[in-house]
Amino acid sequence: MSFESLGLSSPVLQAVSEKGYTTPTPIQEKAIPIVLMGRDVLGCAQTGTGKTASFVLPMIDILAQGRAKARMPRSLILEPTRELAAQVAENFDMYGKYNKLNMALLIGGVSFDDQERALERGVDVLIATPGRLLDHFERGKVLLNDVKVLVIDEADRMLDMGFIPDVERIVSLLPPLRQTLFFSATMPPEIKRLADRFLSNPREVTVSPPASAGTNIVQGLAIVAEEDKREALRRLIKEQDIKNAIVFCNRKRDVAILQGSLKKHGFNAGALHGDMSQPARMETLEKFKQGEIQILVASDVAARGLDIVDMSHVFNFDVPFSPEDYVHRIGRTGRAGKTGHSFTLASPDEGALVEAIEKLIGNAIPRVEVSGLETAAFEASDGRRRGRGRGRGRPTGSGGERSRSPRRAPREERKPSGELPVEQQAEAPVAREAQPKRPQRERRAERDQHREPPHREPAHRESLHREPRAERTGRGHERRPERRRERDEGAPMGLGDHVPAFLARPSR
Numbered sequence: 001m002s003f004e005s006l007g008l009s010s011p012v013l014q015a016v017s018e019k020g021y022t023t024p025t026p027i028q029e030k031a032i033p034i035v036l037m038g039r040d041v042l043g044c045a046q047t048g049t050g051k052t053a054s055f056v057l058p059m060i061d062i063l064a065q066g067r068a069k070a071r072m073p074r075s076l077i078l079e080p081t082r083e084l085a086a087q088v089a090e091n092f093d094m095y096g097k098y099n100k101l102n103m104a105l106l107i108g109g110v111s112f113d114d115q116e117r118a119l120e121r122g123v124d125v126l127i128a129t130p131g132r133l134l135d136h137f138e139r140g141k142v143l144l145n146d147v148k149v150l151v152i153d154e155a156d157r158m159l160d161m162g163f164i165p166d167v168e169r170i171v172s173l174l175p176p177l178r179q180t181l182f183f184s185a186t187m188p189p190e191i192k193r194l195a196d197r198f199l200s201n202p203r204e205v206t207v208s209p210p211a212s213a214g215t216n217i218v219q220g221l222a223i224v225a226e227e228d229k230r231e232a233l234r235r236l237i238k239e240q241d242i243k244n245a246i247v248f249c250n251r252k253r254d255v256a257i258l259q260g261s262l263k264k265h266g267f268n269a270g271a272l273h274g275d276m277s278q279p280a281r282m283e284t285l286e287k288f289k290q291g292e293i294q295i296l297v298a299s300d301v302a303a304r305g306l307d308i309v310d311m312s313h314v315f316n317f318d319v320p321f322s323p324e325d326y327v328h329r330i331g332r333t334g335r336a337g338k339t340g341h342s343f344t345l346a347s348p349d350e351g352a353l354v355e356a357i358e359k360l361i362g363n364a365i366p367r368v369e370v371s372g373l374e375t376a377a378f379e380a381s382d383g384r385r386r387g388r389g390r391g392r393g394r395p396t397g398s399g400g401e402r403s404r405s406p407r408r409a410p411r412e413e414r415k416p417s418g419e420l421p422v423e424q425q426a427e428a429p430v431a432r433e434a435q436p437k438r439p440q441r442e443r444r445a446e447r448d449q450h451r452e453p454p455h456r457e458p459a460h461r462e463s464l465h466r467e468p469r470a471e472r473t474g475r476g477h478e479r480r481p482e483r484r485r486e487r488d489e490g491a492p493m494g495l496g497d498h499v500p501a502f503l504a505r506p507s508r
């Protein structure tokens with residue numbers, strides 16, 4: 001099948017061919033003709049499948065006719081993270097180069113002013129994270145009743161990050177007569193129910209996750225003492241033939257510390273996490289994409305969905321709390337048919353997290369040894385519970401990194417890596433049913449780490465009659481200033497806290 005047979009216009013085909021793509025991916029083959037027909041789509045696909053172009057290309061053609069009015073976008077794409085939103089915007093720039101579509105990107109962490117100016121000019125394509133879009137709406141800067149096409153991307157991620165109430169509110173502000181394209185990597189019942197409410201007689205399109213189709217991620221897992229992790233990482237990096245790599249940490253505060261440590265040891269490392277300003281995040285990402293930074297230490301939210309062509313390695317410095325994040329993390333490598341490598345460093349108390357991942361992917365992750373370091377073993381008891389506390393993600397002082405001997409592994413676990421099949425591991429489809437239900441505490445910890453703060457009331461109203469959302473939960477630990485700062489990372493800049501009341505009034 002060729003792109004020409006999908007019904008796309010010549011300007012779009014020209015842009016696709018200049019990008020060098022000759023054959024549509026399965027999601028593009030299935031979804032593009034349906035979108036061009038004006039039908040709603042329920043797409044079960046994750047990043048890496050070519051999903052973005054499957055809605056961007058036909059949208060360019062749909063929006064080619066017509067003109068946007070000031071503050072009234074003609075289409076809306078909702079993304080869970082700033083980076084994904086920026087990536088979709090890049091796609092519009094790339095594929096829409098022969099069309100004259102106006103686009104605006106509304107994401108947190110950057111000034112409201114430029115975004116408002118773009119809205120004023122009239123936009124054909126509005127790409128937004130839910131919180132920032134609602135902030136603009138409440139300031140009366142955007143009206144949503146002219147939206148003809150809505151895309152909800154990564155719906156399951158929106159759910160995980162607590163954005164669904166914001167998404168529901170946004171959808172309630174849209175005209176009921178519209179075309180809706182709804183994408184999610186998984187379809188748990190909550191997401192299906194949402195899709196049933198938002199979509200009208202949709203066509204369902206399902207494609208397998210990229211890595212389940214026998215692509216090529218060579219996985220390995222090394223069990224080492226917590227205090228050996230940095231040493232283990234350095235040794236693995238030196239042993240591997242690394243073109244470029246992401247090192248994932250579970251907590252953003254560990255990201256900066258690990259990056260500093262790697263730099264101190266002479267590695268070319270950058271950092272990407274939610275406490276950085278948006279311009280700094282974009283700059284780092286660009287340097288990584290250009291090869292100026294070889295190793296990017298990152299938190300999940302910052303690296304979610306990043307499309308770095310040809311990335312050779314992924315390292316998990318911590319075992320992710322959510323098994324799905326493991327699939328997403330390692331999916332950053334082994335893209336577009338290339339062989340990728342992923343190594344996970346697990347401490348003895350991370351056994352339950354590893355177990356949950358292996359249950360989800362349907363395979364044991366091959367155990368590997370780090371040469372020169374002693375292999376430890378998982379603790380027999382409930383590692384999940386203890387994994388939240390002692391030592392997880394705790395930076396180890398460089399002076400005392402080897403101060404405590406790891407527990408020796410039982411003999412059967414101390415096999416040299418060569419005896420284990422460190423080779424292609426197919427990822428199972430990401431079936432949420434297969435996962436153990438995560439304790440709420442754990443989901444909350446993950447959300448605190450990941451989320452750009454959901455929609456915030458303008459500052460003056462918050463202070464007058466309500467507490468910020470997470471503080472209203474009444475959970476004592478939520479009140480720690482450090483957590484508050486983490487949530488505030490997307491707080492409005494520009495007008496900041498001094499929003500005049502008349503601007504903050506809803507425009508309805």
Ligand code: AMP
Pocket residue numbers: 021022023024025028046047048049050051052053307309336
């Ligand atoms: P996505 O799933 O949208 O994140 O896309 C994953 C990667 O596949 C991106 O690098 C795209 O540029 C690339 N891609 C998209 N469509 C095609 C295609 N038809 N052929 C080859 N690569 C593609």
